[in-house]
Amino acid sequence: MLRPVYRCILRLHPPGFRKRFEDEILSIFDTTATRPDQLRLLVDGFLSLTRQWMLRSEFWHGAPLRSAQTAPDGIPSFYSFDSFRPRTTAVIHGSVLTLTLFLATCYGIRYSWIHVLHVRIPEAQFPRSEWLPETRSWSSQSSVSSRQASESTAPLSPLSRAPLPLAQVPQRNEIADTARVRQPYREAPYKREQSLSTNKVPGLPAATNAPSPTVEILSESALDAGHRHLVINGAIKHLRQYYVDPAVAGKMAAALRKHEQNGDDDHVSDGENFAGLLTQQMVEVSRDRHLAVVYSQIAIPEQEVGPPAELIARYRTDMERTNCTFETVKVLPNNIGYLKLNSFPDLSICGTNAIAAMTSLNETDAIIFDLRDNHGGVPSMVAFMASYLFEHPTHLDDMYNRAQHSSLQSWTLSPVFGNKLADKPAYVLISHSTFSAAEEFSYDMKMLKRATLVGETTAGGAHMTRPRRIDGHFTIRVPDTTPINPISKTNWEGTGVTPDINVRAADALTVAEKLAVTELQRK
Amino acid sequence: MNNNPHALLPLSPATLHILLSLAAEDMHGYGIMQEIARQSQGKYKLGPGTLYDNLQKLIEREWVEELGHRPGDDDPRRRYYRLTSYGRGVLGAETARLADVVREAQMRLQIARPRIVKPRRA
Numbered sequence: 272m273l274r275p276v277y278r279c280i281l282r283l284h285p286p287g288f289r290k291r292f293e294d295e296i297l298s299i300f301d302t303t304a305t306r307p308d309q310l311r312l313l314v315d316g317f318l319s320l321t322r323q324w325m326l327r328s329e330f331w332h333g334a335p336l337r338s339a340q341t342a343p344d345g346i347p348s349f350y351s352f353d354s355f356r357p358r359t360t361a362v363i364h365g366s367v368l369t370l371t372l373f374l375a376t377c378y379g380i381r382y383s384w385i386h387v388l389h390v391r392i393p394e395a396q397f398p399r400s401e402w403l404p405e406t407r408s409w410s411s412q413s414s415v416s417s418r419q420a421s422e423s424t425a426p427l428s429p430l431s432r433a434p435l436p437l438a439q440v441p442q443r444n445e446i447a448d449t450a451r452v453r454q455p456y457r458e459a460p461y462k463r464e465q466s467l468s469t470n471k472v473p474g475l476p477a478a479t480n481a482p483s484p485t486v487e488i489l490s491e492s493a494l495d496a497g498h499r500h501l502v503i504n505g506a507i508k509h510l511r512q513y514y515v516d517p518a519v520a521g522k523m524a525a526a527l528r529k530h531e532q533n534g535d536d537d538h539v540s541d542g543e544n545f546a547g548l549l550t551q552q553m554v555e556v557s558r559d560r561h562l563a564v565v566y567s568q569i570a571i572p573e574q575e576v577g578p579p580a581e582l583i584a585r586y587r588t589d590m591e592r593t594n595c596t597f598e599t600v601k602v603l604p605n606n607i608g609y610l611k612l613n614s615f616p617d618l619s620i621c622g623t624n625a626i627a628a629m630t631s632l633n634e635t636d637a638i639i640f641d642l643r644d645n646h647g648g649v650p651s652m653v654a655f656m657a658s659y660l661f662e663h664p665t666h667l668d669d670m671y672n673r674a675q676h677s678s679l680q681s682w683t684l685s686p687v688f689g690n691k692l693a694d695k696p697a698y699v700l701i702s703h704s705t706f707s708a709a710e711e712f713s714y715d716m717k718m719l720k721r722a723t724l725v726g727e728t729t730a731g732g733a734h735m736t737r738p739r740r741i742d743g744h745f746t747i748r749v750p751d752t753t754p755i756n757p758i759s760k761t762n763w764e765g766t767g768v769t770p771d772i773n774v775r776a777a778d779a780l781t782v783a784e785k786l787a788v789t790e791l792q793r794k
Numbered sequence: 795m796n797n798n799p800h801a802l803l804p805l806s807p808a809t810l811h812i813l814l815s816l817a818a819e820d821m822h823g824y825g826i827m828q829e830i831a832r833q834s835q836g837k838y839k840l841g842p843g844t845l846y847d848n849l850q851k852l853i854e855r856e857w858v859e860e861l862g863h864r865p866g867d868d869d870p871r872r873r874y875y876r877l878t879s880y881g882r883g884v885l886g887a888e889t890a891r892l893a894d895v896v897r898e899a900q901m902r903l904q905i906a907r908p909r910i911v912k913p914r915r916a
Contacts, residue, residue, distance in 0.1 A: 292823075292846040298871040299824045299842045312841060319843020327847070 273309045274300060280316040285323050328359055494540050503527050503536075505741030506549060506564060513751040515673045515734055519557050526556045542566035542744055558765050561707070561734045561750045570743045587620055595621035599641070600628045607787045608632030608692075609780075611641040615648025615708040618655055625652065629659050629692070637696040637787040640712070643726060643776050647707030650735075650754075654681050657712060660721050661685040662693045667715045668754040668762075670735070678755070696790045697722035698783040701768060702776035705729040711754060713768045718758040723786060724770040726779035731767035799880075799887040808840060808848045813857065813877060813885040820861060822872035823849070849875060857881030 277300050281293050296316075303309050357365070507524040514520035530536060530552050539545045546566035553562050590596075599611035610628055618625070632638055640656075654667055661683050669678040686693065699713050699722045710729045716722035734750030741747055754762045774782050805813070815821060815829035823845055830840050852858040858881055861874040877885070 288846075288850075291850070292842075294871040295823050295873055296842040296846060298869045299827065302824055302869070311839075315841025315843045319841070319847065322843070322847060 273306075273313060277309070277313055277316055280313070280320055283320055285327065288323050288327065326359065328362075494542055494545060496537070499536055499539075499545060500531065502545070502564075502741055502745045503531050503549070505745065506553075506747050509739045509741070509747050509749050510553075513674050513739065513749045515671075515750050515753040516557075517673070519559075523553045523556045523562075526552055542568070546745060558731075559734060559750055560730065560732045561736045561748065563748045564741075565738065565746050565748065567744050567746070571740055571746060573740070586617075590616055590620050590624075595624035596645075597621075597624055597628045598644075600631055602632065602635055603639075603784060605784075605788050605791065606634075606636045607784060607791075608635030608638040609641065610638065611644075612656075612709075613644050614646060615650075615652035615656070615712070617649055618651045621652070622655070625655060629656070629687075629690070633689070633691050635692070635695065636791050637698070638692055639698045639700060639780070639783050639787065640722070641700045641780065642705050642709040642713060643700050643702035643779065645705055645709035647709060647732075650681055650708060650711065653708050653712045653715070654683050657715060658683040658685045658687050659690050659692045660697055660716070665719065666757050667719075668711065668756055670752050671755050672752045674751055681754075696787055698787060699724050700776070700779040700783055701726040701729050701770055702779070703727050703730060704776075705768070707732045710763050710768050714756065714763050717768065717771065718756050723772065723783070724768065725772045725783045725786070726770050726774060726776045728769050728773075729763065729767040731763055731765050733762040733764035799884040800891075802884055803888055803891050805884070805888045806848075807838065808844055809852065810885075810888060811838065811840065812845070812848055812852065813881055813888075816858060816875060816877040817882065817885060820874045820876045822864075822867075822874050824872065826875070852881065855881075857884055 278297065281289060281296060284293070300309065300312055303312060507527055510520040510523055511517070514523070527549065535552075536545065536548060539548055543566045546564040549564040550562065553564075554560065593613075595616045596613040597610065598613050599609065601609050603609050610632060612628075616624075650668075650670065657665070657667060662685060664685055665683045667681040667683060669680055671678045697716065699716055701709075701713050701724055705713065705726075706729065710732065713722075713724055713729060714733075717724050733754055735752040735754075736748040736750045738746045738748050753764065756762060772782055772786070811830040811833060812826055814833060815826045821829065823842065826849075827840050827842070827845060830838060849858060853860060853875075856878055858875050859878050861876055863870055863872065864874050
């Protein structure tokens with residue numbers, strides 16, 4: 272009678288102990304003849320059961336642990352110099368304490384303004400779609416790629432959901448025609464939109480512009496007062512909901528409404544001019560050059576979809592043809608590296624070019640980044656390029672999204688394996704045309720005192736945008752995200768980045784070279 | 795493993811008795827229990843749960859080694875255990891420690907032994 276009970280008790284022991292000693296212990300029970308002794312063994316069995324489960328964690332799973340465990344291939348996988356094992360309660364207390372300290376440290380680093388510890392703590396990520404498309408782009412300086420986007424695929428949906436670059440890549444002929452492209456701030460952005468949109472884009476397949484039979488084409492005469500009113504309402508709604516500065520959004524909304532009531536819009540009957548006019552009215556109030564209302568002849572689908580493969584392929588081709596806008600990479604006299612970069616292109620497509628360019632300058636004694644013709648790009652490429660100038664991961668900016676009320680930190684990817692530029696003198700050439708992501712690079716380097724800025728005060732566009740659909744033919748690019756530099760606690764929106772050495776943009780390279788030579792001689 | 799036996803002292807009563815039981819000859823678990831009862835004249839009885847818990851610990855410390863089953867034994871389920879040379883060293887160190895304790899205790903008890911003084915009459 273007692274034997275089955277005793278056997279049950281043994282069965283309840285941890286597997287390791289049971290496999291090892293069950294038979295032996297049962298043989299002792301079988302040897303015990305008298306009932307009192309068997310009862311005593313039962314009590315001992317209960318005590319053993321409690322002890323094994325409470326204190327002998329090494330028996331809980333399979334065979335008991337040995338000081339040296341052997342892996343299946345015969346190589347010891349772990350060796351302990353001591354058979355000591357901490358108590359279970361001590362392990363629990365230690366785990367709780369460790370977790371508490373870890374969380375406290377993470378919290379402390381995240382919210383500390385002292386950036387001594389270069390630990391990268393990932394934060395809540397925005398959806399990719401919020402960041403890559405159109406952000407950092409300078410809408411008024413559209414390249415062939417962006418023009419395609421706006422003309423052939425509707426500006427709202429395709430670009431806003433794709434890992435496509437924001438970088439606006441000048442074509443070869445546009446690079447040659449820099450004088451026209453580089454005077455954007457003398458004229459209203461919408462005018463540039465107009466002038467560009469009337470041009471036929473070279474190399475663009477005719478089929479891309481031609482609407483498919485099912486595509487709805489808005490007749491220009493269809494833009495009546497009712498439609499204009501709907502577009503203005505939509506623009507105001509998106510501005511109030513998403514624009515980075517609610518107060519400015521309110522002012523812009525009021526301005527749009529006032530212009531409408533004054534009849535300032537009545538003379539415009541075609542969509543493109545109306546979009547330009549609204550853009551002008553908004554920019555007059557906000558001075559935000561990332562803002563734009565865009566008109567598309569081709570109907571914009573209600574549901575945002577990814578960019579067409581053709582657009583991605585074309586962008587990739589453009590990048591290959593223009594060496595990803597790494598226009599010049601060379602070593603100047605006195606072993607000074609020179610990199611002329613005309614955008615900060617998509618990292619996933621142009622990462623190899625960036626690495627190649629920086630590697631070719633790795634042995635130089637100083638480096639000059641020429642961003643005088645750089646009109647923007649993606650923040651990830653900014654961080655990637657900046658990585659070469661630091662030994663440790665360095666916090667560049669917090670990208671604050673007003674609608675989501677959250678921030679995304681931007682850090683360098685330093686250290687870069689084999690990089691020798693981290694401690695070399697660096698110079699950044701800037702001009703009035705330097706815009707957006709190029710300003711971010713310049714501003715961050717200035718705040719971190721890592722580079723000397725030479726040239727002119729930049730254009731002053733810090734925000735990041737994404738297109739939002741107003742109706743079937745109008746979208747609005749609303750800047751919804753703004754960078755906040757961890758050192759200055761602000762950015763360069765509206766003010767631009769001021770150079771350390773204020774000279775004409777045309778003279779910036781010469782001055783920077785002299786500065787570099789002086790610095791190298793001083794060392 | 796700590797190579798200095800003195801660092802492992804003092805031993806628990808169960809450990810001491812198990813080592814002592816195995817000092818003379820190899821034994822199986824039941825034999826060890828009986829031997830401990832004999833040594834303590836029935837005052838200290840070790841249950842199988844406590845015995846095998848300690849045996850496992852001693853095997854891990856390499857003070858005791860397992861010999862496995864012995865052919866011809868009455869019960870084939872029994873496994874035999876042997877004291878290792880290191881375990882013997884530990885037992886020797888513990889025995890010496892206890893001897894010192896006993897000697898010290900005897901000496902102190904002798905010094906502190908109260909004298910029987912006959913009361914004087916005034």
